[in-house]
Amino acid sequence: MKKLSKNAKIMMIVIAAFVVAIISIYLIGSKHFSTHFFPGTVINGIDCGEKTVEEVKADLQDKISEYTLTVTERDGKTEEITAEQLDMKYVDDGGVEKLLEEQDAAAWIVSVGNSKAYETSANFTYDKATIDTIMDQMECFQEANVTAPADAYINDNGTSYEIVPEVQGNTLNREKTREALMDAVESGKTGVNFEELDLYEKPAILSTDEAMNTEVAQLNQMTAAHIVYDFKDRQMTVDRDTIRSWLYKGEDGNYALDQEQVAAWVKHMAYETDTFGLEHEFKTSLGPTITLAAGGDYGWVIDKEATTAALIQAVQEGQNITTEPVYLYRGMDRATNDIGNTYVEICITKQTMWCYKDGQLVVETPVVTGNDSTGFQTPSGSVWAIDAKKADAQFKLFNVKVAFWLPFNGDCGIHDLASRTEFGGDIYLTNGSHGCVNTPYDAAEKIFNTVEIGYPVIVYYSTDQVVGPEPTQEVTVG
Known part of the structure; x- marks a missing residue:
């Protein structure tokens, strides 16, 4: 066998060493x-x-x-x-x-x-x-x-309701x-x-609650009304605060007016402003101011039921108005002094009658009132309203015809009397009328043409004794 060269041997050793190293590194890595x-x-x-x-x-x-x-x-x-x-x-x-x-x-x-x-x-x-x-x-x-x-x-912000x-x-x-x-x-x-x-x-x-928004709208609608009752020199007002106090919420969730409270308000207004048959302060033509007793039939009376109904309707409709109540009886002037400036004034002791129109004297005349000696005194001490106005009236009881007849207290009235030629003085004490106010023809005519039905007639005994002797006989025309 041919021997390896020295270099080959070295190469083989190097390769073997490399392989061993690689294997060692691999094994070490695998273990790691x-x-x-x-x-x-x-x-x-x-x-x-x-x-x-x-x-x-x-x-x-x-x-x-x-x-x-x-x-x-x-x-x-x-x-x-x-x-x-x-x-x-x-x-x-x-x-x-x-x-x-x-x-x-x-x-x-x-x-x-x-x-x-x-x-x-x-x-x-x-x-x-x-x-x-x-x-x-x-x-x-x-x-x-x-x-x-x-x-x-x-x-309630004071002017409206809001959410x-x-x-x-x-x-x-x-x-x-x-x-x-x-x-x-x-x-x-x-x-x-x-x-x-x-x-x-x-x-x-x-x-955004629907019910609450509906409620606000209803409240604002019902409190929008502003109603002023005008009494000439004073007013009574139904405003938002008043209406608000009348509201109540029903079982159905809707608001309504408490009609009893509305009626109570109207009743109070009537109490404050009604004058029919009540005392009156009056400044006489003689100078002094007197207090006329209650008991006459002149003045104003509010129809409370009708006024309440009208007020409820006005509130429900949201009206903004100046108006007046519904009246049962009306006077001629709606000021506190409801006698006004057109009236007839009679003083029994002075046997004088005055007639004013718009504050101006149109008649001052002597008269003969009810016979004091026979108990036919002319009622005095109050204010009465002229009940009728008739020309050429016939008094059947006495077979007397008068040109001008203005009754103001039952059968007691103002009229001319052709058979009477003298007026004033003390005639009324023994030769007076049966309670009427006998007036000279010319004066009666002027008064007849000046006043209308409903105008006030003030009768007083004297400025010191407003209410005179009460008649003992029933007053009859004549």
Whole structure:
């Protein structure tokens, strides 16, 4: 056999040494990567190349320790909950070992440098009891920072009814918030939004509530009326505040006027302004002002029932008007002094009658009133209204015809009397009438043409004694 050359021998030795070295390196690598992860291995986002199982577990614990849950609240403020607060700890479930076992250590030589990412369960525990403690420490649960929700409501601003919008507030539902935080932690979420999770307490009634908007519209409609009752020198007004006090809410949810209260208001208006048959202050033609006694039939009387009905209708229709009540009886002037400036005035002791029109004296005349000696005195001391107006009247009882007849108190009235030629003085004491006011023809004519039915006739005995002797005989025309 032919001997190898020296150089060949050397070459053979070198090759053998190289092969041994390669095999050694491979075996060493295989052994190394049986306990270490290949370079480029990423587990749960952590670079685990050249790391042992224990080192990877330590990294997983570190990663859990870095956990932060960011909480976004209603006002845009954020707060953070950390792993340390939660006392989070890694739980070894063998997942890392399993990944290493699945790694083919013998194939390390072809796997090195090829990055590979893995996901494995990174189980952990945390102290659930700390959730309540953490919540107690959060800014959003501090009493000073919490605004409770408030319902929308109806408000009277003085000129109208309006809806005050609800307040959303920032009060969290504690139980729902606890559950949301636990769910976020346990599922590994890094952020939660309390608004999106609908964790805030809500107002029960919103400004969009249909029933409340209907109620406001109804209230504003019913309180829109403004009704002024004009009594010439004074007024009585039904305004918003008055109407508001009359409203009540029925069982059907609708508002209505309390008719008894409306009637009571009208009754009070009548009490304040009715004058029919009441005392009257009167400034006499003789100078002094006297108080005429109650008992006459002149003045104003409000028809309370009809006025109440008209008022209710006006309010319901939202009318804005100046008006007058419905009257049963009317005087001639609606001022406090309802006698006005057109009237007839008679003084028994002076046997004088005056007639004024619009404040101007048109007649001053002597008269003859009821016969004092026979008990036919002319009633005095009050205000009466002219009840009728008749020309060429015939008094059948006495077969007397008069040109002008103005009765004002039953059969007592003002009239001319052709058979009487003298007037005034003391005639009435012994030769007076049967209660009427006998008047000269010319004066009677002027008065007849000046006054109308309903005008006041004031009769007083004297300025010192307003009410004179009461007649003992029934007054009869004549």
